[in-house]
Amino acid sequence: MTVTDLKLYSIPGSHPAAAVRAMLEHKGIAYRRIDLPPVVSRAVMRLRFPGNRVPAVVVDGRKVQGSRSISRELDVMQPEPPLFPADPQQRAAVEEAERWGDEEFQQLPRTISWWALKRRKGDLGTFLEDAGPGARFGMPSRIAVATSGPILRMAIRLNDSTDETVRATLAALGPALDQVDRLISDGVIGGEQPNAADFQIGASIALLRTFEDVRAMIEDRPAAGLARRLFPWYPGRVGPSFPPEWLAPLARQESAPARQTG
Ligand SMILES: N[C@@H](CCC(=O)N[C@@H](CS)C(=O)NCC(=O)O)C(=O)O
Numbered sequence: 389m390t391v392t393d394l395k396l397y398s399i400p401g402s403h404p405a406a407a408v409r410a411m412l413e414h415k416g417i418a419y420r421r422i423d424l425p426p427v428v429s430r431a432v433m434r435l436r437f438p439g440n441r442v443p444a445v446v447v448d449g450r451k452v453q454g455s456r457s458i459s460r461e462l463d464v465m466q467p468e469p470p471l472f473p474a475d476p477q478q479r480a481a482v483e484e485a486e487r488w489g490d491e492e493f494q495q496l497p498r499t500i501s502w503w504a505l506k507r508r509k510g511d512l513g514t515f516l517e518d519a520g521p522g523a524r525f526g527m528p529s530r531i532a533v534a535t536s537g538p539i540l541r542m543a544i545r546l547n548d549s550t551d552e553t554v555r556a557t558l559a560a561l562g563p564a565l566d567q568v569d570r571l572i573s574d575g576v577i578g579g580e581q582p583n584a585a586d587f588q589i590g591a592s593i594a595l596l597r598t599f600e601d602v603r604a605m606i607e608d609r610p611a612a613g614l615a616r617r618l619f620p621w622y623p624g625r626v627g628p629s630f631p632p633e634w635l636a637p638l639a640r641q642e643s644a645p646a647r648q649t650g
Pocket of ligand 1: 399402403404405426427428429430440441442443453454455456490494498546
C-alpha cells in the first residue's frame with residue numbers, strides 16, 4: 389500500500405508518540421505531526437477519535453489510535469523493515485514485551501514526570517523545543533510555560549502523581565529496568581534490527597533519561613543504551629528533582645566478588 393498522507397497526533401515529550409515517530413522514521417514513512425498541549429489534548433482527540441489519548445494517526449483518512457495498534461498498522465502498510473519477527477515464537481515474545489512496555493512500564497515515567505515538572509516549571513520549555521506550532525497555541529514557549537500551572541495541576545491529578553505514588557514508582561523503577569535488561573540479554577529486544585517492543589520500551593527509557601537525577605542512576609544499564617541508540621533526538625532536560633532518599637532504591641547492587649572461604 390502506498391501512503392500518500394499520514395498525520396500523527398502527539399504531545400511534546402509524549403513517549404508513546406515518540407515511539408510511533410521512531411517507527412515511522414525507521415520505515416521511512418513521511419508524516420506530518422500535530423502537537424497538542426497535554427490535558428487539553430483529551431478534548432481535541434475525543435472530537436476526532438474514539439479515545440482521548442495520543443498517539444493516533446490518520447492514514448489516507450483512516451484513523452488508528454494507540455501505539456500498539458499503530459505498530460501493527462505500520463507493518464501492514466509497509467512491511468519492510470518489519471516491526472515484528474516472522475518466526476511465530478519470536479513474534480510472541482516481542483508482542484508480550486511490547487504489551488508489558490505499554491500496559492505496565494509506560495506509566496512509570498509518566499507518573500514521575502508531572503511531579504517533577506511541577507517543581508521545575510522552568511525546564512518545561514525544553515520539551516517544546518521539538519514541538520510543532522500547535523503545541524504553543526501560536527504563542528512563544530515562555531508564555532506557554534508561564535501559563536502551564538492549571539495544566540500541570542490537572543495532569544498531576546489525572547496521573548495520581550502524589551508524593552506517595554511517585555516515591556513508590558521510583559522504587560518500582562529498578563525492578564522494571566531489570567526486566568528491560570533481561571529482555572535485552574535474552575535477545576527479545578536490543579538486536580541490530582529494532583522491533584516494535586524496542587521502540588515501545590526504548591521511548592519510556594528515553595523519557596526517564598530526561599530527568600537528570602534519574603539518568604545518573606540508570607545510565608550504565610543496557611536499557612539506557614537502548615534509549616540512547618533509538619532516541620538520540622528525544623526532547624527535554626529536567627534538572628535534579630527528586631529527594632535523594634526516593635532515588636536510593638535505584639542504586640544498583642554491585643555483585644560482590646565471591647569470597648574465598650576456607
Ligand atoms: N498507552 C497508550 C498511551 C495513552 C496515553 O496515556 N497517552 C498520553 C500521552 S503519553 C496522553 O494522551 N495524555 C494526555 C492526558 O493525559 O491528558 C499508547 O501507548 O498508545
